[in-house]
Amino acid sequence: MRAATLTAFGTPLVVHDVPDPTPGTGEVLVEVLATCVPPYADEVFSGERRYPLEPPVVPGVGGIGRVLHVGPDATRLQKGDLVWCDSTVRARDDALTPDITLQGWSSRGEGGARLARHLHDGPFAELMRIPTENAYRLPAGTTDLARWSALAVHTIPYGGLLAGQLAAGETVLISGATGNLGSSAVAVALAMGAGHVVTPGRNRKVLDLLVDRFGARVTPVELTGDEDTDRAAMAAAGPVDLVLDLLPPEAPSSAARAAAMTVREYGRVVLMGGVGMLGGPDLALPYPWIMRNSVTVRGQWMFPRTANVGMIRLVATGALDLSPERITRFGLDQVNEAVAHAAAHGGAFERTVLVVQ
Known part of the structure; x- marks a missing residue:
């Protein structure tokens, strides 16, 4: 697959061929369709924000994708489903205070860093593997996926x-x-x-x-x-x-x-x-x-899992209207231009989106 990789802080992202991710038990393989580029992405990639990313890494924060493969633990999710991929990954071995990583973006503490090393890469790529519980089905008939990728915001x-x-x-x-x-x-x-x-x-x-x-x-x-x-x-x-x-x-x-x-x-x-x-x-x-x-x-760092369901409902019902937002789309090969554009156009209701497929 093609992916954009941060090889070192302070260097441009490199778009190249990398091995396809292989999902394990409890994971889903997703074809990435659209992902929103944060306005401060350039500050992360330069090292200015001192995020605990470990290059080389395929970065990004969540996105819209289509399910290609599900594991045996999935009872409702199916191949072909259009999903929102939440980047907030929680360890499964502590229900009270789980370690957390933002897949492809950041982490909290040593436990979060260990989790990030397992689910290392984010959505600036054609394919991404995510935990089963981080895939949220979108309503039937959902269109304008670049606009929906603003769920990350x-x-x-x-x-x-x-x-x-x-x-x-x-x-x-x-x-x-x-x-x-x-x-x-x-x-x-x-x-x-x-x-x-x-x-x-x-x-x-x-x-x-x-x-x-x-x-x-x-x-x-x-x-x-x-x-x-x-x-x-x-x-x-x-x-x-x-x-x-x-x-x-x-x-x-x-x-x-x-x-x-x-x-x-x-x-x-x-x-x-x-x-x-x-x-x-x-x-x-x-x-x-x-x-x-x-x-x-x-x-409050990020949000509970149930917030993904609530947010999808707010958008699907029209309670939260995304139509006035200004969307600028870039292809994967234009990722560095997208990062620069996001930095220069990070105002109210401005979205820079990588349209991967």
Whole structure:
């Protein structure tokens, strides 16, 4: 098969012939059809983000594929099924705290690294083997697979909103709302029934775009960079029931703190972004404020398995409308152009997609 391989950090991906993957028991072989290229892929491949990938590796984060082979443990999945391939792989030998790897992308701890060495390669290839439980059938008649590959983006904030127990009618503040993941979170929160979404950011153009797309249920807040001023402006748009932070690694912890501290008494804060991953001060939320206001603060990496089913339903029913998203397609042989394009076009509702077959 043809695949795009990261041979070393800081070098272009190499598209070449490699051996076909051989699925084992409990695994599925999938023909990759479309996979979304993250806007920060160039930062991963350069080594800037210091992800625990071990080159040589075929990278990528999930995708849409067609099943070519299933093992004896599959009772409903069949050859020919169109599936969403979730990259979040969990070890099967600990139900309470399983080790996790993002196949072809990242991992957590030594256990996750061991798992990554077994399921090493991702979807920047014609074929990929994945665990049986990571293949989710798409509805019959699904078309425009490049657009559906954006599940790789939308399922992440969906997991955060589920972790924060977002209820219909509530007000949620999306910290980082003008970014690629943050703008997705706005759309997903509204699809889940949020009554009101507060969208702070410094990009006026994107703030206006969010209002144009979603109307009066969105309240934009243009940030100044001053922590106290910005906290007051965000709080004035409340009361805020839930804060979901999706700020990138380069964002200062003060921006995340200002957003978190807008939540109401008994409110919830979910941290899913990259703040602090490149160094800098800690988040430093005040102990008395958390305690006296009975605020719940939790981290969330990725999402539970059930989130894949929920997200597919949101898209299939039209609750989450993917049609306004701007899709740019590249072939596998154009993978380096795709990575560069994704870096330059990582704004709200912009998707760069490898169409492999």
